[in-house]
Amino acid sequence: MLRDWYKTAKDDVVLRVRHGGSREAMEAAFVQTDEFHERWKVKTREQMAEFEWRRRCMASRIKEEEVRVSAGEKEAQASAREKQKEHREWDKEERREKRVGGWRDFMSTQQGKKRKGELAGYKGPKLRPEEKKDGATFGGDKTHRVERPDEVSRAW
Numbered sequence: 001m002l003r004d005w006y007k008t009a010k011d012d013v014v015l016r017v018r019h020g021g022s023r024e025a026m027e028a029a030f031v032q033t034d035e036f037h038e039r040w041k042v043k044t045r046e047q048m049a050e051f052e053w054r055r056r057c058m059a060s061r062i063k064e065e066e067v068r069v070s071a072g073e074k075e076a077q078a079s080a081r082e083k084q085k086e087h088r089e090w091d092k093e094e095r096r097e098k099r100v101g102g103w104r105d106f107m108s109t110q111q112g113k114k115r116k117g118e119l120a121g122y123k124g125p126k127l128r129p130e131e132k133k134d135g136a137t138f139g140g141d142k143t144h145r146v147e148r149p150d151e152v153s154r155a156w
């Protein structure tokens with residue numbers, strides 16, 4: 001409040017001459033006046049109203065947050081109850097028998113689908129001997145065995 005007053009009073013020549021140009025003397029004289037006390041009361045009321053408004057805003061925010069948190073807690077409790085109920089239902093004897101019976105039915109149908117002579121796993125392609133352009137196969141005659149190293153060149 002004093003800063004605002006000084007901004008308007010610093011250009012007032014009459015005040016400066018009356019107090020000899022001293023800022024402190026000008027402020028001391030202003031503090032003694034009724035105008036200062038009125039401005040002080042108004043400023044105090046404004047500050048108190050602003051503080052009260054901030055307090056109410058914060059109280060409403062806190063209340064909204066508490067409501068949000070309590071709703072989240074209720075939702076978490078409801079989901080926990082639902083999971084527990086589902087777990088109890090899952091463990092009941094009738095449901096267990098139904099699941100096991102379904103698995104047994106599935107396995108019995110799988111065993112009936114197997115064919116005789118069929119091996120499990122991957123079967124690779126059958127190998128065929130590679131042929132030369134003239135019709136002969138690589139590796140020479142399959143009935144003739146090479147016994148000595150000098151016959152190797154003749155076998156090819």
